[in-house]
Structures are given as C-alpha cells and as structure tokens.
Amino acid sequence: MSPKSPGGYKMVLVVRGELRLTPGKAAVQVAHAAVMLVEAARKRQAVVLDAWFAGGQKKIAVVASNLDEMETLLRVARAKGLTTAMVEDAGLTEVPAGTKTVLGIGPGRADEIDAITGDLDLL
Numbered sequence: 001m002s003p004k005s006p007g008g009y010k011m012v013l014v015v016r017g018e019l020r021l022t023p024g025k026a027a028v029q030v031a032h033a034a035v036m037l038v039e040a041a042r043k044r045q046a047v048v049l050d051a052w053f054a055g056g057q058k059k060i061a062v063v064a065s066n067l068d069e070m071e072t073l074l075r076v077a078r079a080k081g082l083t084t085a086m087v088e089d090a091g092l093t094e095v096p097a098g099t100k101t102v103l104g105i106g107p108g109r110a111d112e113i114d115a116i117t118g119d120l121d122l123l
Contacts, residue, residue, distance in 0.1 A: 007111045011034060011057070012059075013030040013033050013034060014061075014102060014117060016067060017065050017066065018067075022094065026101075029102040037083055037106060040085060041083045045083060048107055062117055063121050073103055073105070073117065083105070085104040086103055087100070
C-alpha cells in the first residue's frame with residue numbers, strides 16, 4: 001500500500017445493531033476497537049498507520065444489522081488484507097461475556113474500506 005492515497009485513509013468501526021447498546025456502552029466498545037486496530041496496524045502496516053495519523057485519523061462509526069453481517073464484513077476485510085479487530089465484551093454491564101459488539105476495520109485506504117462498509121448506516 002502506498003502512503004499516498006487520493007481518497008485518504010480511514011478507520012471504520014461497525015457496531016452490532018441488534019444489541020441496542022446504550023450510547024455510552026457503544027462509545028466504549030468503539031474505543032476498544034480503535035485502540036486494538038492501532039496496536040495491530042503498528043505491527044502490520046506501520047506506513048499506513050503513519051499516513052492515517054498524518055491525515056487526521058479519520059474514523060467513521062456505522063451499524064451492522066446483526067452478528068452474521070458483521071462476521072461477513074470481517075471475512076471480506078481480511079481477504080482484502082485490511083487490519084481488523086473484533087471486540088468481545090467482558091460481560092460486566094449490558095451484554096454477556098464474550099458477546100461480539102464491534103468490528104474495527106483499518107486504518108486503510110478509504111476507497112478499499114468504503115467498498116466493504118459504504119452501504120452501512122451511520123451510527
């Protein structure tokens with residue numbers, strides 16, 4: 001991946017919609033995914049991570065209708081070589097332990113991520 005991308009770089013955080021997380025819980029789960037992605041990208045794609053930081057760290061939060069849709073997005077993103085992270089909740093508040101709450105994708109080229117998540121509704 002080139003450090004220069006005409007569409008820039010972004011990270012997309014996909015929240016599992018049918019869980020109906022409270023806004024605070026969704027925010028924390030999205031934050032977990034973002035941190036996990038940065039740590040993974042630091043190891044896998046440092047040049048892309050640096051370009052994303054230089055471009056303002058664009059992040060978009062969207063909603064998947066259910067776990068099946070989220071897992072399909074995960075498979076597609078991995079097949080395209082994008083950095084991914086799946087958050088599994090600790091089970092201390094709203095959902096049982098191990099519940100998959102958020103899928104993170106990126107940072108990566110915006111056009112590549114948009115091809116996967118561009119049809120999803122914003123959170």
